[in-house]
Amino acid sequence: MKNLIKKLSIYFILSALPFLSHSQCKSFTKQVCMPKLNPYIYNGQLNSAILNEGDIAELVLTFYGGQDYRIAVCSEESIGKVQFKLLDTDRNTIFDNSEQEFAIFWDFRCNSTQQIIVEVLVPESEAIEDAVKSGCVSILVGFLSK
């Protein structure tokens, strides 16, 4: 009986782990990242994931001509300063936050509609450690109402 309870406990804890991580990531986004968009209007689409050091994530979006946008990329302290770049569809770099002291948000004005790729790079840890560092990364988009 004890063994059965033990096995069931392990099963439930294991099942809950990924959900807990995701849930914490969403809470982090809501509490830490969303306020950074103010006074821009959040477009209502949450893009967040648990990333490991060395991982790259991409967000494909459309910037409309004449519209102002804010991109905010927030990450948990455990994975260090995250780099984000804006690329056009030819993968030319438009913006790189590593040239702006790793700013976590930046504003953009586009005079013509185009597709944009937001590329997020989690730095590899320089220290030699056994455990791979991971943490929540969120990419949020806001626009200005005119």
Added chain:
Amino acid sequence: MFFRLNKLALITFAVGTGFFLACSGDKKDTRGKSDNGNINENLQQKNIQEYANQVKTIFYNIPSPVEMAELTQKANLTYNSDILNSLDKIDQYTSTKSMALNLGVYGADLSYTRLYDQIQESINYLSAIRKLSEELGVPQEEGAFALSRLEENINNRDSLLFIITDLYANADLYLKENERSGTAALIITGGWIEALYISTNILDDDNPNPEIMERIAEQKFSVDNLIALLKKHYKENESLSDIFSLFDQLKQSYDKIELIYKPGKVITDEEIRLTSINSKTQVYVNFDQIKEIREINNKLRALIIS
């Protein structure tokens, strides 16, 4: 006991982390271009493959109904309530799929009524959105639907905008938090279809507004993103086969429209933290192409609101 607990925690952590790492993220298809054109093709291919392997997660963003409404705001057309989805149909929406799609539809309708300061209609659409959200199991945050807040702010177009975006952000967050990203994708899809329906059906056939035509043409980018987003969640789902089939037709129509991108000067003002992108996208579209898109999207819309 202490040792046992520690051992249990260790096993849990190790296996759980392994399970989580194995499950998380989608691998992205190879599609990047190398910056260096001089290296040999094999090496270039290898670099692209390595890069693609590193891209763990790819997200797609679709313009929200509010954003779409903003884009057609300048057109200066008269308000037409007949094009909106009737609120009387709300009781027909009983499946998760129809509730989610029509939550998006009503959100686009609300964005339209807000733009034209239709206060009573806005309140009615907000009530419908509340009903569908509750039935989808999305708990309402304190305040968002508080009657007092609505009454205080309903006359203020900007406040109403914040209430609408708050509602949708809350639903998106809750659904994704609870591993229901597919339902969140359906809300976005419904909103996009309805916003396209409104913009294609407010056009005057005898004198179509070129600015709105351009905005409709620019949705070419969103069609690709929307199909990718839906396939991510519903690739094998037969209940969406009609929608996928019409989306394929919509894509074929959009493929006839040419959007030619020319990179331009990028200017970054570090003081005000603003980057201006002076690129140019030339839009080549005619009214026949818009009519074709309207016809297919009208079918899509009829499918989801019926």
